[in-house]
Amino acid sequence: MxxxxxxxxxxxxxxxxxxxxxxxxxxxxxxxxxxxxxxxxxxxxxxxxxxxxxxxxxxxxxxxxxxxxxxxxxxxxxxxxxxxxxxxxxxxxxxxxxxxxxxxxxxxxxxxxxxxxxxxxxxxxxxxxxxxxxxxxxxxxxxxxxxxxxxxxxxxxxxxxxxxxxxxxxxxxxxxxxxxxxxxxxTGTMGTALTSCVTPEKGEPTFDIDEDEIEIGIGVHGEPGVERTTHKPADEIADRLTGDVLEDLDPDPGAEVATIVNGMGGTPLSELYILDRRVSQILDDRDLDRYEAWVGEYFTSLDMQGASITVMELDDELKELLDHPVETPTMKQ
Known part of the structure; x- marks a missing residue:
């Protein structure tokens, strides 16, 4: 590679x-x-x-x-x-x-x-x-x-x-x-991998996965997920990842949340926005108010193709701190 x-x-x-x-x-x-x-x-x-x-x-x-x-x-x-x-x-x-x-x-x-x-x-x-x-x-x-x-x-x-x-x-x-x-x-997160990542020293995939397979519930070092299944449309993947996170957090209807649709290093931004579109629909269907949405690469696994979805339930204090000015090499608001 x-x-x-x-x-x-x-x-x-x-x-x-x-x-x-x-x-x-x-x-x-x-x-x-x-x-x-x-x-x-x-x-x-x-x-x-x-x-x-x-x-x-x-x-x-x-x-x-x-x-x-x-x-x-x-x-x-x-x-x-x-x-x-x-x-x-x-x-x-x-x-x-x-x-x-x-x-x-x-x-x-x-x-x-x-x-x-x-x-x-x-x-x-x-x-x-x-x-x-x-x-x-x-x-x-x-x-x-x-x-x-x-x-x-x-x-x-x-x-x-x-x-x-x-x-x-x-x-x-x-x-x-x-x-x-x-x-x-x-806060809760769940991710999926479409491919393995390739570490610089090894120079080859860290695990094997067929072209028509995806791994659900992956870690960020190539650890196995909870299920390996055939590749599915983006909306079905977003449903599974977001659904598992919301089941864990169990926010009340009307709650405010912030989300991250995070790329694993090898996924185009256009595909992340397709996922985020579906995340927005899921939140609307569950009567959850999305206060802030981040889409991009925030916590990758080298060059892995895949994504994770993060949801944080907010209160007034967390909202104020989330809005606080920041300036770092990769974040400014």
Whole structure:
């Protein structure tokens, strides 16, 4: 499989350099690390917000979400690999302005282990006060190859947005943690794969799937879904994904929601809008009011063809924070 890379071993390093060279007014890189930091961090009087994880989920590897109104730092690992604990510690210490640091961790065993170790290192070395939120929005499975409990997938981006807005609005550490946890608890996601992804080092698909098949309920590392079935029209796929998410969230009629129709890296935007069109119809049929709709690539799986659908049920506080101004390499409002 052809890719626009140099050496497969340099993909993450060179990609991070590219983010910084293109957006140096917003972010900087800690030398010798895969840590990307808000250019003006630490911010006096503000809680720091840190996240990250394995690369390959861009911009949801989190480097694309570092900036004003969102993350103060992101820690990247190699492709589909958790970042090392010492670099998590570096990120936490770098953004601490004395108000504490919230760390948002996707629910994968490697991420949990390395982030928690890094947090302990930062607390011991620099006396940083921290809090954590573990995202687990994937409604497809309760256990997986990579996680104990539900996986953290694209809904994590809503948590980044809400936590970053809260910190930027002057919430203290506990209140920032509280509202980030509320966002996570109110969010569900389910995805589908039409093809496998291809990792740079392997150079071939990570799993086999026939041309007439799709995988329902996938993870973002090539983990199996809950069902493999024949390919179906977009509306039927949207019905299944959105229906499972709404069954899990169980919002009352009249509730307000925000949605993400997320591409997995290899799906044209035109196809994502076809899905979003159907999502809108489903919400109308269920008497749910869509307050905001995001369509695009927010949490990919390299070059996989496929999509995920995320729904977050809103209240007045979450709506206000969702609307809060943000400026990062991949998001501005």
């Amino acid at each position: 052809k890719k626009l890379i140099n050496d497969p071993e340099d993909v993450v390093d060179e990609s991070i350099d590219g983010v910084v060279s293109a957006h140096g007014d917003l972010v900087r890189r800690l030398p010798g690390t895969y840590v990307v930091v808000r250019e003006d961090a630490p911010i006096d009087g503000k809680v720091g917000v840190v996240s990250g994880g394995g690369s390959g989920h861009e911009p949801g590897g989190a480097t694309g979400y570092v900036g004003r109104g969102m993350l103060d730092a992101a820690v990247a690992g190699e492709v589909f690999t958790s970042p090392p604990a010492d670099e998590v510690s570096d990120a936490v210490r770098e953004v601490d302005a004395g108000e504490g640091v919230l760390v948002i961790i996707t629910n994968y065993e490697g991420d949990i282990m390395n982030f928690e170790t890094g947090i302990e290192m930062a607390e011991a070395d620099a006396d940083v006060e921290t809090a954590q939120v573990v995202t687990n929005d994937d409604v497809a499975v309760e256990e997986s190859t990579y996680s104990s409990g539900r996986r953290g997938v694209c809904g994590t981006i809503f948590v980044h947005k809400i936590a970053g807005a809260a910190a930027d609005s002057g919430y203290d550490l506990e209140e920032t943690r509280r509202v980030a946890q509320k966002a996570n608890d109110n």
